[in-house]
Amino acid sequence: MAMAYNFHIIENCLKCSFREQRLFCDLPNDALSKLQNIKATSVYPKGAMLCLEGQPARGVFVLCTGRAKLTTTSAEGKSIILRIAEPGEVLGLTAVVSGSPYEATIETLEPSQANFISQADFVHFVQEHPDVGMKVAKQLTHNCKCAYGEIRAIGLSNSVPEKIAKLVLKWSENPLDFARKNPREIAIRVTLTQEEIAQFVGTSRETVSRVLGDFRKKGWLRIKGATWTILNKPALQSLVTT
Amino acid sequence: MSLENVETNELYAMLPPHVRQELEDHKQVMTAPRGTLLLDHGVLPDRLVILNKGSVQITVPCKRHSASVISRQAGKVFGMRAVMSGELPEIDVVCLEPCEITLLPREIFLALLKNYPEIYFAVAKVLSADLQIADCILRDHLRRGASAPRVRATRPV
Numbered sequence: 001m002a003m004a005y006n007f008h009i010i011e012n013c014l015k016c017s018f019r020e021q022r023l024f025c026d027l028p029n030d031a032l033s034k035l036q037n038i039k040a041t042s043v044y045p046k047g048a049m050l051c052l053e054g055q056p057a058r059g060v061f062v063l064c065t066g067r068a069k070l071t072t073t074s075a076e077g078k079s080i081i082l083r084i085a086e087p088g089e090v091l092g093l094t095a096v097v098s099g100s101p102y103e104a105t106i107e108t109l110e111p112s113q114a115n116f117i118s119q120a121d122f123v124h125f126v127q128e129h130p131d132v133g134m135k136v137a138k139q140l141t142h143n144c145k146c147a148y149g150e151i152r153a154i155g156l157s158n159s160v161p162e163k164i165a166k167l168v169l170k171w172s173e174n175p176l177d178f179a180r181k182n183p184r185e186i187a188i189r190v191t192l193t194q195e196e197i198a199q200f201v202g203t204s205r206e207t208v209s210r211v212l213g214d215f216r217k218k219g220w221l222r223i224k225g226a227t228w229t230i231l232n233k234p235a236l237q238s239l240v241t242t
Numbered sequence: 243m244s245l246e247n248v249e250t251n252e253l254y255a256m257l258p259p260h261v262r263q264e265l266e267d268h269k270q271v272m273t274a275p276r277g278t279l280l281l282d283h284g285v286l287p288d289r290l291v292i293l294n295k296g297s298v299q300i301t302v303p304c305k306r307h308s309a310s311v312i313s314r315q316a317g318k319v320f321g322m323r324a325v326m327s328g329e330l331p332e333i334d335v336v337c338l339e340p341c342e343i344t345l346l347p348r349e350i351f352l353a354l355l356k357n358y359p360e361i362y363f364a365v366a367k368v369l370s371a372d373l374q375i376a377d378c379i380l381r382d383h384l385r386r387g388a389s390a391p392r393v394r395a396t397r398p399v
Contacts, residue, residue: 072381082377094377097363097370103377126363133362140369141327147376148332151302151309151383202383 004043005111007065011041013115016064022088023142024062024135031129038125039115050091050106050114057095057102059118063087066112069196070104081200083146084109084192090139096122097136109191161211163201165239168221172230186230251292251317251344252371256364264354270345274337280320281335286328287321289345296341301334302379309383311375312338322368325351 002009010016013036019025027035039062044050050061053072063085070082070091082104085091095102096119117125126133153166168188176187194212198205215221220236222229230236254262271294274280280291283303297314324331325348355361 072377074381080381082380094370094373097366098374100374103374123363126366127360130359130362133359133366136366137326137362137369140366140373141323141329144323144369144373144376145329145332147373147380148302151376151380152304152332 004113005045007111007113009041009043009113010064012036013039018064018087023139024088024090027129027131027135031125031131034125034129035115035117038121039117041113041115044108044112044114046108046110048108048112050108051102053103053105054101057092057100057119059116060093060096060122061091061106061114061116063089063091064113064115066114067109067191068106068112068114069109069192070106071199072104079199080202081196083143083150090136093136093139093143097126097140159239160201160203160207161214162239163203164197164208164211164215165236167197167201168228168230169233169236169240171228172233176227184231184233186233188228188230189226190228191226251294251319253290253292253317253319253322253364253368255317256367257361258358261354261358261361265346265350268347268350272343272345274341274343276337276339278337278341279334280337280341280343281324281331281333283332283334284330286330287324288348290322290325290348290351291320291335292344292346293318293320294342294344296343297338298341299334299336299338300375300379301336302332302376303334307383309379311379311382313375318371319368322365323372326365326369 002011010018013019013025013032014029016025019027019032025032025035041064044066050068051058065087067087068085068091070085071079072082073079085106091106091114092102094100126136153163171188171190172186174188176189192200194208195205198208201208212221212223215236216223218232218235220230220232222231254265257265274296280293280298281287293313293316295316297312298318299310299312301308301310320335321331323329355365
C-alpha cells in the first residue's frame, strides 16, 4: 500500500477498511465498483485548496483521510468558517446536486487524501444507484443538522469566551489518548490557527488571543503548539451557560 | 399548482411525469393565512409543505438570539429533512402574508420513494436547497451575531 505524508493511500474503495464507518462509502459492492471506476485519487498537502467559493462546480471530493475547512466570505470581505469536514464526507455536494457554483472554499487542514468525481459522473452515479441517492440524502441531512447546530450554538452564546469554551469542550470529545497522563487533564490536537478559530466563532484574532491568554493565566488551559491540554474542564463548563 | 408549472416547484421539477401524477392525486392545495406555522421545530410533520405563492419567515429558534431569513421562493419545499430522517425539524416556518401552499402526506411520499428509488436525486436537490438556506442563515448569523425580529405564529397549518 502506497504511503504519502504519514498515512496509507486508500487506492481501492472495495478494499477500504474504513468504509463501514463512513457516512457515504458504506455502499453495496456493485456501487463501490462503479465508484472505483469513476473516481480519481489525489493526495494534498496541508493548505491545499480543493475548490473556491463561486467557482463553477466541477465535481465532488470524497474526503478519505485528513480534515478540511469550508470557508465563505461575508459581504464585508471577512472569512467565516462554516464547518470542518471529517473523513468520509462528500465535499461540494450541494453545488453539484443543485448545479450551482461552489458555496464555500475548501482547504485542507492537514495532509489529506480526496477522491474526485466529476459532476456528470456523480449525477449519473446517484441516478443509477438508489443506494447512493440514499447516502447523498443522509449526508445532506447530516450537513443540515450540523449547520443548524452551529447556528444554535452561536445563538445561545452571549460572549466570545463562552463561544471559545464551547468550541474547546466540543473538541475535547475526541481527546488524544496517548497524551493523557493525569486523568483530570484532557489533551486535544488543534490544527486551527487563532485566525481560523476567530473565523469559526465570528470574532477577531486579537480577541481569540486575549481570551486564550486569559484561559492560560487562570490555569484552565495549556497550549503547546497544536497540542492543547484542558486543565480545568469544570471552569470552562461554567462559562457555558446554556 | 398544476403539472404545467412544475418548474416552479423544486421537488416536482426533478420527478418523472408518472411520479408527479401520483403525487397530484394526493395533494391538497390551500391558502394559509398570515401567521400560520407551516413547520414547527420539535414537531414531526405529517406532510411536506410546498410554498406556491407568498412569503415566509424561516427561523432557527435559539433561547437568546434566534436567526431568521425571509423566503419568497415559489416552489420551495419544507419538511423534507424531517420526513426523510424522522428527526424533528430544527426550524419554524411562518407565513408573513396569506400563502398558497400544497400539502403532500408524508406516508404517500415515503411509499412513492420506496416504489421509485430513482427519485432520490430529486430529494437530494431539495435537501441541497435546505442546506443552502441553513448556510445562508449561519453566514448572516456569524456576521451580525444578532437576532432578527420574529413573527409570532398564530396557529399550525
